[in-house]
Amino acid sequence: MVSSSNLGFPRMSANRELKKLVEAYWAGKVDHQALVDGAKELRALHWKIQKDAGIEFIPSNDYSLYDHVLDHLFVFGAIPSRYANIPSSTDKYFAMGRGLQRPAEGIDVPAMEMKKWFDTNYHYIVGEFSPATKFHLQDTKPVDQYLEAKALGIQTRPVILGPVSFLALGKESSDAPAGFDRMSLLDSLLPVYVELLTKLQAAGAEWVQVDEPILALDRPAEYKAYFAKAYTTITAAAPQLKFFLASYFGRYSSNLDFVADLPIHAIHIDAVRAPGDVDIVVSRVQGKTLKVSVGVVNGRNIWKNNLAQSIETVKRVIAAVGSDRVIVAPSCSLLHTPHSLASEKKMDAQIKNWMAFSVEKLHEIVTIVKAITAPGSVDAILAENAHAHELRKTSPLIHNPEVQAELKAIVPENFRRQSKFEVRAQKQQQKLNLPLYPTTTVGSFPQTKEVRVARQKFKKGETTLAQYNEFINSEIQKAVKFQEEVGLDMLVHGEFERNDMVEYFGENLKGYVFSEYGWVQSYGSRCVKPPIIFGDVSRPYAMTVETSVYAQSLTKLPMKGMLTGPVTMLQWSFVRDDQPRSETTYQIALALRKEVSDLAKAGIPAIQIDEPAIREGLPLLKEDQDAYLDWAVKSFLLATTDVPDETQIHTHMCYSDFNDIFPAIQALDADCITIENSKSDLKLLRAFEKYGYTNGIGPGLYDIHSPRVPPADEMKSRLNAINKYIKTNLLWVNPDCGLKTRGWTETEAALRNMCEVAKQARSAPIA
Ligand code: MET
Numbered sequence: 001m002v003s004s005s006n007l008g009f010p011r012m013s014a015n016r017e018l019k020k021l022v023e024a025y026w027a028g029k030v031d032h033q034a035l036v037d038g039a040k041e042l043r044a045l046h047w048k049i050q051k052d053a054g055i056e057f058i059p060s061n062d063y064s065l066y067d068h069v070l071d072h073l074f075v076f077g078a079i080p081s082r083y084a085n086i087p088s089s090t091d092k093y094f095a096m097g098r099g100l101q102r103p104a105e106g107i108d109v110p111a112m113e114m115k116k117w118f119d120t121n122y123h124y125i126v127g128e129f130s131p132a133t134k135f136h137l138q139d140t141k142p143v144d145q146y147l148e149a150k151a152l153g154i155q156t157r158p159v160i161l162g163p164v165s166f167l168a169l170g171k172e173s174s175d176a177p178a179g180f181d182r183m184s185l186l187d188s189l190l191p192v193y194v195e196l197l198t199k200l201q202a203a204g205a206e207w208v209q210v211d212e213p214i215l216a217l218d219r220p221a222e223y224k225a226y227f228a229k230a231y232t233t234i235t236a237a238a239p240q241l242k243f244f245l246a247s248y249f250g251r252y253s254s255n256l257d258f259v260a261d262l263p264i265h266a267i268h269i270d271a272v273r274a275p276g277d278v279d280i281v282v283s284r285v286q287g288k289t290l291k292v293s294v295g296v297v298n299g300r301n302i303w304k305n306n307l308a309q310s311i312e313t314v315k316r317v318i319a320a321v322g323s324d325r326v327i328v329a330p331s332c333s334l335l336h337t338p339h340s341l342a343s344e345k346k347m348d349a350q351i352k353n354w355m356a357f358s359v360e361k362l363h364e365i366v367t368i369v370k371a372i373t374a375p376g377s378v379d380a381i382l383a384e385n386a387h388a389h390e391l392r393k394t395s396p397l398i399h400n401p402e403v404q405a406e407l408k409a410i411v412p413e414n415f416r417r418q419s420k421f422e423v424r425a426q427k428q429q430q431k432l433n434l435p436l437y438p439t440t441t442v443g444s445f446p447q448t449k450e451v452r453v454a455r456q457k458f459k460k461g462e463t464t465l466a467q468y469n470e471f472i473n474s475e476i477q478k479a480v481k482f483q484e485e486v487g488l489d490m491l492v493h494g495e496f497e498r499n500d501m502v503e504y505f506g507e508n509l510k511g512y513v514f515s516e517y518g519w520v521q522s523y524g525s526r527c528v529k530p531p532i533i534f535g536d537v538s539r540p541y542a543m544t545v546e547t548s549v550y551a552q553s554l555t556k557l558p559m560k561g562m563l564t565g566p567v568t569m570l571q572w573s574f575v576r577d578d579q580p581r582s583e584t585t586y587q588i589a590l591a592l593r594k595e596v597s598d599l600a601k602a603g604i605p606a607i608q609i610d611e612p613a614i615r616e617g618l619p620l621l622k623e624d625q626d627a628y629l630d631w632a633v634k635s636f637l638l639a640t641t642d643v644p645d646e647t648q649i650h651t652h653m654c655y656s657d658f659n660d661i662f663p664a665i666q667a668l669d670a671d672c673i674t675i676e677n678s679k680s681d682l683k684l685l686r687a688f689e690k691y692g693y694t695n696g697i698g699p700g701l702y703d704i705h706s707p708r709v710p711p712a713d714e715m716k717s718r719l720n721a722i723n724k725y726i727k728t729n730l731l732w733v734n735p736d737c738g739l740k741t742r743g744w745t746e747t748e749a750a751l752r753n754m755c756e757v758a759k760q761a762r763s764a765p766i767a
Pocket residue numbers: 442443444495501562610612652654737738739740
């Protein structure tokens with residue numbers, strides 16, 4: 001019979017209980033035992049939720065106090081030596097995730113590197129490997145948590161990260177000799193996997209879920225051999241265990257050639273991201289015995305599943321391979337969706353009726369199974385689901401004919417500035433009369449406690465709008481005066497009115513809705529609550545014009561308007577699944593286009609449209625990337641081109657490796673890009689030089705993520721190095737991102753040094 005399965009459950013719980021627990025432990029407010037007990041309670045609760053929902057394959061070891069990749073590094077003993085002298089193993093674990101400073105004990109270690117988990121906003125800890133890495137089973141968490149569930153009467157399917165992904169997702173450590181390849185450690189890693197799997201088998205596990213998400217990426221030819229060796233070895237060592245192989249977030253693509261022949265017992269398909277894989281995989285496994293897990297319920301979004309459609313898909317698979325071989329599942333772990341809709345009390349009831357968070361998704365999975373195994377038993381639920389979809393399809397809340405008409409009316413000229421950069425640059429310079437090495441900042445100034453408290457009071461209704469505005473204006477005044485005093489050339493208003501660069505615009509645009517408890521883990525204990533785009537996006541009123549005009553009125557120096565770009569607005573939200581992402585982005589771009597145009601008309605001489613997330617939207621497979629970059633660039637152009645040549649358009653990007661999207665950055669045709677560079681060792685600049693970047697550029701002179709004040713000399717040598725790659729007349733001088741997380745004192749010292757460096761450079765410019 002067809003069965004139901006889950007691949008992973010969100011760890012935080014309904015009210016971010018896990019976050020509160022680990023943060024209390026870090027702060028010394030609860031002891032180790034309380035941490036252990038608290039986490040155990042949450043796991044028990046989450047297993048019960050899944051069991052009560054009727055899920056047959058319930059995961060264990062998907063739980064983590066910080067990050068599951070870090071857990072595996074810990075389990076396999078891949079701990080860099082700099083953490084060796086931390087006595088408590090829990091403290092060592094957290095130190096690897098977030099660093100640890102205990103001067104009295106002589107402990108001062110930074111965290112290991114953190115990286116985005118594929119194209120999600122979840123971050124994992126990057127393993128460090130060298131020839132000296134010696135794996136051993138130093139912790140038995142997967143077995144312990146399996147037994148923990150078993151003691152509660154719940155048979156689970158332990159989840160482990162597969163050996164090939166475990167190594168592939170790491171990096172060579174800085175002390176590894178040149179030419180060392182971490183994949184060469186596979187031989188020494190496999191015996192430890194064998195040891196772990198043998199223990200799981202002995203503990204009574206029937207199935208194990210081995211995640212190999214690396215299979216969603218283009219892989220070099222050697223991977224075929226890695227997988228063959230790994231899976232032959234580990235399956236032979238635990239012959240009673242059944243192996244469920246899971247990849248997600250995309251197609252198997254050419255990797256399927258070898259994956260389907262591995263000695264595994266089930267293969268998972270992300271049928272949401274890779275609907276085409278359903279038929280491809282099914283035909284590839286004809287004549288074999290392995291089961292097929294069909295991931296029809298979206299683990300990456302918050303919309304109700306289209307049950308009728310999913311049932312169709314599952315039935316198609318059953319027809320091809322037989323019902324005993326079919327498992328119904330979410331597309332990926334539910335880690336990437338919030339806990340449950342049950343807590344949402346304030347959301348518009350109609351919109352809420354279109355959604356499903358993790359708990360609701362479990363019920364969807366079970367409903368799909370029941371609709372097939374016991375026809376008629378879930379008719380009422382199916383009817384309700386169909387009705388909700390019907391309402392959503394036609395709801396005037398979503399569909400705005402005006403927006404759709406405007407989209408249709410877009411013509412190629414809407415993606416072009418009037419003149420090319422050189423012509424614009426001259427006109428802008430005539431108007432702005434900026435010195436060489438013009439100095440500016442990326443937008444935000446310190447969000448102090450006062451700013452946050454004032455916002456909270458206003459949101460709670462304790463102060464009036466007039467009082468709040470007055471407070472914000474006084475902050476703007478201070479910021480403008482401050483910038484004049486430290487000697488900046490192009491000013492910003494400081495973004496004090498914004499809680500978050502996406503949320504602020506989401507709250508002002510139509511088509512967005514906000515949850516109260518829709519938290520998703522981003523890294524460690526940090527969670528984000530993405531805005532939800534549910535309908536056609538439009539701009540009911542000018543959002544920033546008044547503020548920017550006010551800021552400009554306070555100074556003779558040029559003021560930069562500040563907006564968040566269309567791709568970032570998309571990327572950091574939950575998005576509609578009823579139209580392509582590109583279309584939603586164009587709608588946002590159209591709304592921003594009006595804002596940009598209004599700012600220009602109101603006399604704001606420069607407007608920055610931030611696109612920090614443009615790189616992270618890049619599809620995982622190379623063959624899909626050009627299409628994305630095409631609409632991403634066009635969206636930016638649509639947002640920014642309805643201005644005269646004299647208006648200077650800036651953009652900003654940070655914290656990604658931008659080298660591989662270089663031509664797209666050039667195609668944005670911004671007059672200036674301020675870009676994070678302080679951590680990437682000029683690698684980026686070499687790319688700019690190699691490809692011949694032609695527009696203005698401000699590579700960040702210092703890292704704003706640390707309270708440290710960069711000495712002038714340090715920034716000076718950085719500017720000199722940059723100047724070798726970039727023509728002086730194109731160069732801007734700025735920090736590498738916004739200053740909202742910093743304090744005023746260090747900000748003042750850092751910016752004074754930065755302006756001093758620019759001043760010195762002007763007296764001896766490099767040609
Ligand atoms: C993550 S990029 C942030 C850009 C924004 N303008 C700021 O200064 O905060």
